[in-house]
Amino acid sequence: MIILKYLTLALILLNLPTFGLTAFGSTAGSFLSALLFGCIALYYFLSEKEATPLIFVLLGVYYYLISGINYFGDTREFIIDAIKYFIFIVGSISLIRETSRKELGVVLFIGVLSVIINAFLFSTAYGRYGGLYLNPNRAGLTCLAAFSLSFIIKHKILKLSVQLIIVVAGIMTLSRYFLLLLFIINVIAIISNRKNGISLFAGTFGIILIFSLSSILQLNTERFEAFESLFSDDEVQTETISRGSRSETWALYTDVILENVLIGQGYKTLHGRQYNNVGVQTGVHNTYLMALGEAGFILFFMFIFIYIYLFTKSTKYLRENVEYVCLSFVLMTFLLVSHNYFDNYLLLFLTIWLYRRVKNNPLTQVRRHNKEGTTPINPITF
Numbered sequence: 001m002i003i004l005k006y007l008t009l010a011l012i013l014l015n016l017p018t019f020g021l022t023a024f025g026s027t028a029g030s031f032l033s034a035l036l037f038g039c040i041a042l043y044y045f046l047s048e049k050e051a052t053p054l055i056f057v058l059l060g061v062y063y064y065l066i067s068g069i070n071y072f073g074d075t076r077e078f079i080i081d082a083i084k085y086f087i088f089i090v091g092s093i094s095l096i097r098e099t100s101r102k103e104l105g106v107v108l109f110i111g112v113l114s115v116i117i118n119a120f121l122f123s124t125a126y127g128r129y130g131g132l133y134l135n136p137n138r139a140g141l142t143c144l145a146a147f148s149l150s151f152i153i154k155h156k157i158l159k160l161s162v163q164l165i166i167v168v169a170g171i172m173t174l175s176r177y178f179l180l181l182l183f184i185i186n187v188i189a190i191i192s193n194r195k196n197g198i199s200l201f202a203g204t205f206g207i208i209l210i211f212s213l214s215s216i217l218q219l220n221t222e223r224f225e226a227f228e229s230l231f232s233d234d235e236v237q238t239e240t241i242s243r244g245s246r247s248e249t250w251a252l253y254t255d256v257i258l259e260n261v262l263i264g265q266g267y268k269t270l271h272g273r274q275y276n277n278v279g280v281q282t283g284v285h286n287t288y289l290m291a292l293g294e295a296g297f298i299l300f301f302m303f304i305f306i307y308i309y310l311f312t313k314s315t316k317y318l319r320e321n322v323e324y325v326c327l328s329f330v331l332m333t334f335l336l337v338s339h340n341y342f343d344n345y346l347l348l349f350l351t352i353w354l355y356r357r358v359k360n361n362p363l364t365q366v367r368r369h370n371k372e373g374t375t376p377i378n379p380i381t382f
Contacts, residue, residue, distance in 0.1 A: 001046060006107075008039040008095055012345050013107045013142075014114070019132045036345075037084065040091040047094035053355055056089050056348075059302055063342065066295040070266030078267055085342045089352065096353045101323065104353065105149035109162065111142045115169040123218040128174045138346070140178035141334050143170035144185065145350055148326035151189055151196065160202050167206030174219065177337050185326045192322035253284045257293040264295040271339060287335035307332040310351070313358040327354055 010016060017036050021029025064082040071078055114131030123129075130139040147166045153159040170178045182203060189196035210217075253270055270284040270293040284290050292300040311332050314324035331351055341347060 004039060004043055004046070005095065005098070008036070008043055008092075009099065009103065009107050010110075011036040011039060012092070012349050013104075014111050015133045015138070015346060019134060022134055037087055037091075040088065040095070044091040044094050047098065050093050050097055052090050052093045053352065053359075055302070055306060056352060056355075057086075059299070059306070060085050060089065060342065062299055062302065063291070063295050064267075066263050066299065067267040069263060070260075070269075073267070081343060088345055088348060092349065093352070096349065096356060099353060101149060101152050105146060105152065108142055108146040108149065109166070111139070112146050112166050112169045115139050115143070115172055116165070119172045119217060119219075125218070127219045129172045131169075133346075136173035137175050137177060137337060138344075140170060140173045140175035140181075141330065141338075142346070143167075143173065143178060144181050144330045144334075145327060147182065147185060148323050148330060151199075151323045151326070156198065160198065163199055163202035164206050164209075167203050168209055171206060171210045172217070172219070177334070181330055181333060184329065188318075188326055188329065189322050192318050192325070196322070249282055249285045250289055252282075253289065253293060257289060260296070261292060262296050264291075264293055264299075267294060270294055283339045285337055285339050287339055287341045290339040290341070303335065306351075306355075307335065310354055310358060314354070317358070321357075324354060324358055328358070 011032065017029055017032040020032040060082070064078075064085075068078060111132055114133075115129050116131075118129040118131040128136040130136045133139040133142060143166050147163060147170070150159055150162050150166065153162060167182065170182060186196075186199055186203065189199060256265060256270070259265065270290045272283040284293065288300060288303055291303050307328070310328040311325070314321070314328040318325050327350065331347070331354065334347065335341070338344070338347075
C-alpha cells in the first residue's frame with residue numbers, strides 16, 4: 001500500500017503523464033495517464049472512504065454542464081475530460097487525506113530538483129526551465145508550494161539549505177510570478193514569526209549564486225538581464241519585465257467575455273486559438289476570467305468563494321501553521337496567471353489538500369479533543 005501511495009503521489013505531483021507524453025511520445029504518455037487513474041482508483045477502493053468536499057463536485061458539475069451548452073467541438077474529448085476530473089477529485093480524496101505535510105513537501109522538493117537538473121544537464125536555447133513540469137510557470141508554482149511547506153522544518157540548517165535550493169530552482173524558471181510571490185511569502189512568514197526572517201538569507205544567497213553561475217548557465221538572456229537590472233545601479237528594464245504581461249493577455253478577451261457573462265461562450269473557448277474562433281492565439285491565462293468567459297458569472301463567483309475561503313480560513317492559523325497561509329496565497333494568485341484548472345492535477349491536489357487542512361485543522365482538533373478527554377475522529381496526519 002505504501003508503494004502504491006508514493007507512486008500515485010509521484011504521478012500527480014511530478015507531472016509524469018504529461019512529461020512522458022512530451023519526452024517519450026504518445027505511447028508513454030497514454031500509459032502513464034492510464035497508470036495515474038488506475039492507481040487513484042485502486043488506492044480509493046483499498047482505503048477508508050471519505051466524501052469529496054461538495055464544493056469541488058458542484059464546481060465541476062456546473063462548469064461542464066454550462067460550458068457544454070455552447071460547445072460544438074469533439075464530444076468525445078469533452079466527455080473524457082469531464083470523467084477524468086470527477087475520477088480525480090472523488091478518487092484521490094483518500095490519498096489527499098493520508099498525505100502529510102512532510103510527504104507533500106518531499107515529493108514537491110523532488111520536482112524542484114528536476115528544474116535544476118533540467119538547467120544544468122538539459123539546457124535549451126529558450127533559457128527558461130520547467131523540469132518535469134515542462135512549463136516554467138507551473139514549475140514556479142511547485143517551487144512556491146515547496147517553499148511554503150519548508151517552514152515546517154525545525155532544523156535551521158536543513159531549512160535554509162532546502163530553501164536555498166528552492167530559490168535557485170525558482171529563479172531558473174525566470175518566472176515573474178515566482179519572484180514576486182517569493183517576496184510576499186517571506187513577508188507573511190516574518191509576520192507570523194520574526195524568526196522566519198532567517199529565510200531571507202536563503203533568498204539572498206540564492207540570487208548571489210545564480211549571478212555567480214550565470215556564465216555557465218544558459219538562461220534566457222532578455223529575461224535574465226531584466227532580472228539582473230533589479231539589483232544593479234543601471235536603469236531597471238521595466239519594458240522587458242512588463243512585456244507580454246498577463247494584463248495584456250487578459251485584455252485580448254475582454255469583448256469575448258462581455259458578450260455573454262450569463263452562461264459564457266462555451267468549453268475551452270478561452271484556451272487559445274486551437275479551441276476558439278475569436279482570433280486570439282494565446283489562452284486567457286487567468287482561471288477567474290476563464291470561468292467567467294466559458295461558463296458565466298456563477299462559476300466565477302464559485303472560484304472567488306473557494307479561494308478567498310481558503311485564504312481567510314488559513315489566516316486563523318497564522319502563528320501555528322504559516323505554511324497554510326503561504327500556500328493559500330500562492331494558490332489564490334496562481335489562478336491569475338493560468339487558465340488550466342480542471343486538468344491541472346497538481347493544482348487540484350494542492351487545493352483540496354489545503355481545503356481539508358484549514359477546514360479541519362489538526363492542531364485545533366487535537367487541542368479540542370484533549371481538553372474534552374476524547375479521541376479525535378478521522379485525524380489528519382501531520
